[in-house]
Amino acid sequence: MKAVAINQSLPIDHPDALLDVELATPEVSGRDLLVEVEAISVNPIDCKMRMRALPEKGDYKVLGWDAVGTVKAVGPDVTLFKPGEQVFYAGDITRSGSNSELQLIDERIVGSKPRSLTSAEAAAVPLTVITAWEMLFDRLQLPKDDETATLLISGAAGGVGSIMIQLAKALTKAKVIATASRQDSQDWVSSLGADVVINHHEGIEKALKAQGISSVSHIASLTHTHQHFDGFAEIIAPQGKICLIDDPAEPLDIMKLKMKSVALIWELMFTRSRFETEDMIEQHHILNSVSELLDNGKIRSTLQNNYGKITAENLKKAHAAIESGKSIGKIVLEGF
Numbered sequence: 001m002k003a004v005a006i007n008q009s010l011p012i013d014h015p016d017a018l019l020d021v022e023l024a025t026p027e028v029s030g031r032d033l034l035v036e037v038e039a040i041s042v043n044p045i046d047c048k049m050r051m052r053a054l055p056e057k058g059d060y061k062v063l064g065w066d067a068v069g070t071v072k073a074v075g076p077d078v079t080l081f082k083p084g085e086q087v088f089y090a091g092d093i094t095r096s097g098s099n100s101e102l103q104l105i106d107e108r109i110v111g112s113k114p115r116s117l118t119s120a121e122a123a124a125v126p127l128t129v130i131t132a133w134e135m136l137f138d139r140l141q142l143p144k145d146d147e148t149a150t151l152l153i154s155g156a157a158g159g160v161g162s163i164m165i166q167l168a169k170a171l172t173k174a175k176v177i178a179t180a181s182r183q184d185s186q187d188w189v190s191s192l193g194a195d196v197v198i199n200h201h202e203g204i205e206k207a208l209k210a211q212g213i214s215s216v217s218h219i220a221s222l223t224h225t226h227q228h229f230d231g232f233a234e235i236i237a238p239q240g241k242i243c244l245i246d247d248p249a250e251p252l253d254i255m256k257l258k259m260k261s262v263a264l265i266w267e268l269m270f271t272r273s274r275f276e277t278e279d280m281i282e283q284h285h286i287l288n289s290v291s292e293l294l295d296n297g298k299i300r301s302t303l304q305n306n307y308g309k310i311t312a313e314n315l316k317k318a319h320a321a322i323e324s325g326k327s328i329g330k331i332v333l334e335g336f
Contacts, residue, residue: 001022001023001024001025001100001101001102002020002021002022002100002101002310002336003020003021003022003023003060003062003099003100003101004018004019004020004021004062004063004064004099004100004310004311004312004315005018005019005021005023005055005060005061005062005063005099005100006018006019006050006053006055006060006061006063007019007055007058007059007060007061008054009050009051009052009053009054010050012047012050012316012319012320012323013320017050017316017319018050018312018315018316018319019060019312020311020312021060023060023062023100025102026096026102026103026104028073028074028075028104029075029076030075030076030077030106031075031077031078031106031107031108032074032075032078032104032105032106032107033071033073033074033075033078033081033087033104033105033106033107033110034071034072034073034074034102034103034104035067035069035070035071035072035087035089035102035103035104035105036069036070036071036072036101036102037067037068037069037098037100037101037102037103037310037336038067038068038069038070038119038123038334038335039067039068039069039118039119039120039122039123039332039333039334039335040064040066040067040068040098040099040123040310040332040333040334041066041123041124041127041159041303041330041331041332041333042064042066042315042318042319042322042330042331042332042333043065043066043127043128043159043322044158044322045065045093045127046063046064046065046318046319046322047319047322047323049063049093050063050319061096061097062096062097062098062099062100063097063099064091064097064098064099064100065090065091065093065097065098065127065270066089066090066091066098066123066124066125066126066127067088067089067091067098067103067105067123067126068086068087068088068113068119068120068122068123069086069087069088069103069119070084070085070086070087071083071084071085071086071087072102074107078107079107080107080108080110080284081107081110085112086112086113086119087110087111087112087113088110088111088112088113088114088122088123088125088126088287088291089105089109089110089111089126089287090109090126090127090130090269090283091103091105091109091127091273092105092106092109092270092273092274093270093273093274094270094273094274099310099315101336106273106280107284108273108280108281108283108284109272109273109280109283109284109287110284110287111126111283111284111286111287111288111290111291112287112288112291113291114290114291114294114295115291115295116294116295117294117295117301119334120303120306120332120334121301121303121332122294122301123303123332123334124159124301124302124303124304124329124330124332125163125290125294125301125302125330126287127159127269128159128160128162128163128164128302128330129163129167129286129287129290130269130283130286130287131160131245131267131269132160132161132163132164132167132220133167133286133290134267134269134286135160135164135220135243135245135267136151136164136167136168136171136172136220138267139241139243139265139266139267140218140220140241140243140265141241142168142172142174142218143172143174144171144172144173145172145173146172146173146174147173147174148217149172149173149174149175149217149218150174150175150177150213150215150216150217150218150237151168151172151174151175151176151177151216151217151218151219151220152177152179152204152208152216152218152219152220152235153165153168153176153177153178153179153194153220153222154179154200154204154219154220154221154222154223154224154225154228154232155179155180155200155221155222155223155224156178156179156180156189156194156222157178157180157182157185157186157188157189157328157329158222158223158327158328158329159302159329159330160222160245161178161189161220161222162188162189162192162302162328162329162330163299163302164220164222165178165189165192165193165194166192166193166298166299166300167293167299169192169193170293170298170299174217174218175195175196176193176194176195176196177194177195177196177197177198177208177211177213177216178190178194178196178197178198179197179198179199179200179204179207180197180199180200181199181200181201182326184328185328186199188328188329192302196211196213198210198211200228203231204228204231204232204235205231205234205235208235213235214235215235215236215237215240216235216236216237216240217236217237217240217241218240218241218242218243219232219236219240219241219242219243220243220244221242221243221244221245221246222244222245222246223246224246224249225244225246225248225252226248226249226250226251226252229248229252229253229256230256233256233257233260233262236257236260236262237260238260238261238262239260239261239262240260240262240263241262241263241265242257242262242263242264242265243264243265243266243267244264244265244266244267245266245267245268252264269283301330302329302330303329303330303332304327304328304329304330304331305321305327305329305330305331305332306331306332306333306334307331307332307333308333308334309333309334309335309336310333310334310335310336311333311336314333315333318331318333
């Protein structure tokens with residue numbers, strides 16, 4: 001089968017950073033689905049793992065953690081899907097990725113593809129929506145019926161922020177404040193339903209006060225947490241919650257949160273699949289709930305750019321765009 005892989009960690013401008021390769025077709029077992037991949041999207045984790053996930057010498061590592069495709073075969077223990085069904089999923093960081101014609105994936109982290117979306121539109125959704133859903137409802141425990149709740153999404157124009165704004169508006173009564181620094185990114189988050197948009201480069205505390213907001217009850221920090229942490233400590237309400245997904249470049253002084261009894265929480269959407277937690281199947285339920293929201297028009301795909309066929313050349317362009325830190329929404333590739 002065709003695939004795009006790495007055999008060493010290289011900067012994205014290196015000719016061999018990503019390679020077009022031919023690999024053996026994987027075989028199903030247990031609760032695995034064998035999926036024929038139709039479309040994928042690219043996330044920051046792809047770029048991080050390109051520089052970290054060294055395969056065994058002489059071997060290849062396939063990256064990619066977002067896909068839409070058709071089930072071709074199922075393992076003996078599968079109960080949720082049948083061959084011929086269309087699915088979407090984010091995958092498992094410990095297994096071979098989605099940048100290949102065929103992929104094995106545990107049925108417990110797979111959902112039914114939204115009927116109303118194209119494969120490209122659906123491919124933009126899984127990783128970011130699972131991350132956003134788990135941050136909002138598992139980690140931050142954002143109440144769904146509390147009109148006094150205030151959610152600050154820092155770095156809101158990227159993939160996770162773009163879908164988080166929509167989930168918060170569709171499923172809760174919280175006031176949603178989005179941070180974005182450029183005019184195009186501010187326009188984007190406004191179009192997704194953010195109630196207030198501020199420029200984090202002006203200083204989050206200062207920007208909020210200019211809007212007449214003295215504190216927020218929940219903070220979703222999606223990027224550059226170390227740069228904004230002091231501001232978070234000032235504007236978070238007593239007994240509030242802060243959740244982050246990035247890897248802070250500097251240590252965080254968590255003592256600044258003690259007097260307010262603030263909870264600081266991590267979110268990693270790969271935790272359930274990596275450790276095969278008892279509630280691993282929750283990601284199946286999340287994706288099916290999201291599929292229904294998409295089909296009912298409650299939220300929309302955050303696809304912004306389609307880079308064409310799934311090739312090493314096109315994936316290099318996608319990685320470079322992600323690494324620029326200026327991408328808005330999601331980048332998708334489609335077909336081999």
